Amino acid sequence: MVHEGGTQTNLKAIREAIDNARINAEISAVISDSQDATPILERVSPDYICLAGWKKIIPDEITEKYANKILNIHPGLIPDIVDGKVLNPDNTKALWNKGMYGNKAIQNFLDQKATYAGSSLHFLTNEFDFGPVLGKTFEKIEPDDTVESLYARLKKKENELYVEVLEKLCKTS
Numbered sequence: 001m002v003h004e005g006g007t008q009t010n011l012k013a014i015r016e017a018i019d020n021a022r023i024n025a026e027i028s029a030v031i032s033d034s035q036d037a038t039p040i041l042e043r044v045s046p047d048y049i050c051l052a053g054w055k056k057i058i059p060d061e062i063t064e065k066y067a068n069k070i071l072n073i074h075p076g077l078i079p080d081i082v083d084g085k086v087l088n089p090d091n092t093k094a095l096w097n098k099g100m101y102g103n104k105a106i107q108n109f110l111d112q113k114a115t116y117a118g119s120s121l122h123f124l125t126n127e128f129d130f131g132p133v134l135g136k137t138f139e140k141i142e143p144d145d146t147v148e149s150l151y152a153r154l155k156k157k158e159n160e161l162y163v164e165v166l167e168k169l170c171k172t173s
Contacts, residue, residue, distance in 0.1 A: 013159035
């Protein structure tokens, strides 16, 4: 599922990995965050739902119906437990950026003078911006970084993380 205003880089990375036989899967539908999404999901009954730039709250009944099937990439480092913490590679505390996405999350890394930006790929749950973490990626923040330069580098790592996680999941499903 994609957000209509998104950049579609996650979707492009997933499609390329499927085309190159890196991910053993097929895309059964690409839908946007519109009212048509739920009936389409029910019709195609996917093994996994990959949120790719999705910027709306998913209703609890959907997260419950597709428990451990909805993957979400979050521009922050989600801990494995709600009151836990994640450390950056330099052992400083990583930022979760709960409730933030896109440029706002990247700006927060810069505003907080973080040493690393990062993203987490997790299964979506009813707990806001939290769920079982499937993978994390980190990007060192450079002194002259802007939101655009940092986000561009982090997006490349997010794309690769999405592919790596799907590659593992699709081998076991």
